[in-house]
Amino acid sequence: MTDTASHRPPAAAVALAGALQELARADRLLLALDFDGTLAPFVDVPRGARALPESKAALDRLEHLPRTWVAYVSGRPLTSLETVTEADEDALLVGSHGVEIRFGRDGVSLDLTDDEQATLERLGGVLQELVDSIPGAKLEIKPVGFGVHYRQVDPAEGRTVVARAREAAAGVSDALTIRDGKDIIEFSVRGANKGDGVERLREYTKATAVLFAGDDVTDEDGFAVLRPERGDVGIKVGAGETAAQYRVADERAIATLLGLLAQAREAHVNSSTD
Structure with a gap:
């Protein structure tokens, strides 16, 4: 695993830049990106989060290129993800850690069973x-x-908060899906993860290469389904153990990389049409 944080050797940054150049030449390219802590800095009011302007500009360039798809993969509910990403009707969104998926204008409904609904209420x-x-x-x-x-x-x-939350939830059901994140612990009556979401997106877009970036422990499920031998690239944002091939320091580093990728993808598309 390489690391592009400022205190690491320049060779690591060179390796990641090379991987992005190769990714830009993919026949069908999917960018599947976590939102909070990856594209957007954390804020105290979740609905106020927005992607850094540099990232948003790069993603706008990328999603308008042929055979290129941009998707947001988040633990947020789909309605919240729609708001913070300022997504249009054609956006590809994966919410609730893969439970909710919106392929453009077609959403995915959630038909909870009576038992699931009762557990949810308790x-x-x-x-x-x-x-x-x-x-x-x-x-x-x-x-x-x-x-x-x-x-x-x-x-x-x-x-103590985490321990008390686990204890309270265990009193309701021992079949809940539990996820620890950054300053949050989540309990769900139905299981899915970001890896499931990435695989669904890969299948839908028929992508030949995937870029997945994320900062949280829940993003490890996304890194786990990548296929580096086929050109996929995983980027971990920030500290912590990871299965990703590469690491960057923060959201601004991701913004820079997306700008470089947009430039390289545009150059590849233009050269292919000459």
């Missing part, structure tokens, strides 16, 4: 009671579950 009740008892904690309602946010809780109390 789960919401116990978790709401929990966050009400913890100053700074917030409950996020998701299509098939809930997220307990503790970003604004005293850092020393973070582990």
Whole structure:
């Protein structure tokens, strides 16, 4: 694994630049990107998050090129993801860690069983009671579950919040899907992950190469389904163990890389049509 953070040897940056140049020549290219912490800095009010202008500009260039698709793959509910990405009707979106998928204008419905709905209602009740008892904690309602946010809780109390949330959820059901993220723990009555979403997008676009970038532990499922031997590229944003081939420091580094990729893809498309 290479690392393009500023304190690493220049050879790492050269290797990633070379990988992007190769990716730009793919016959059918899919960019599947996490949003928060990858394209957009974290904010205290989730609905206020927006991609950095440089990233948005590069993605706009890329999605207008032939045989090139841009998709957002997030733990956010689909409705929230639509808002923060400012997606149009044709956008490819994967929300709720792969549970919700929107292929352009056609969404994916969620038909919960009676048992799932009953579990969801009980789960919401116990978790709401929990966050009400913890100053700074917030409950996020998701299509098939809930997220307990503790970003604004005293850092020393973070582990306690997670432990109490797990205990409360276990009292509702032992069959929940549980995910730990950055200052959030999520509980779902239906299982799926970002890797499932990336594979669905690959199948839909018939992509010959995929770029997936993400910053969180939940993005490791996305890195796990990549096929480097076929030209796929995985980029981890920030610190932490990862299966991605490459690493960058932050959202601004991703913005720079997307600009380079857009330039290289445009050059490839133009040379192919000459």
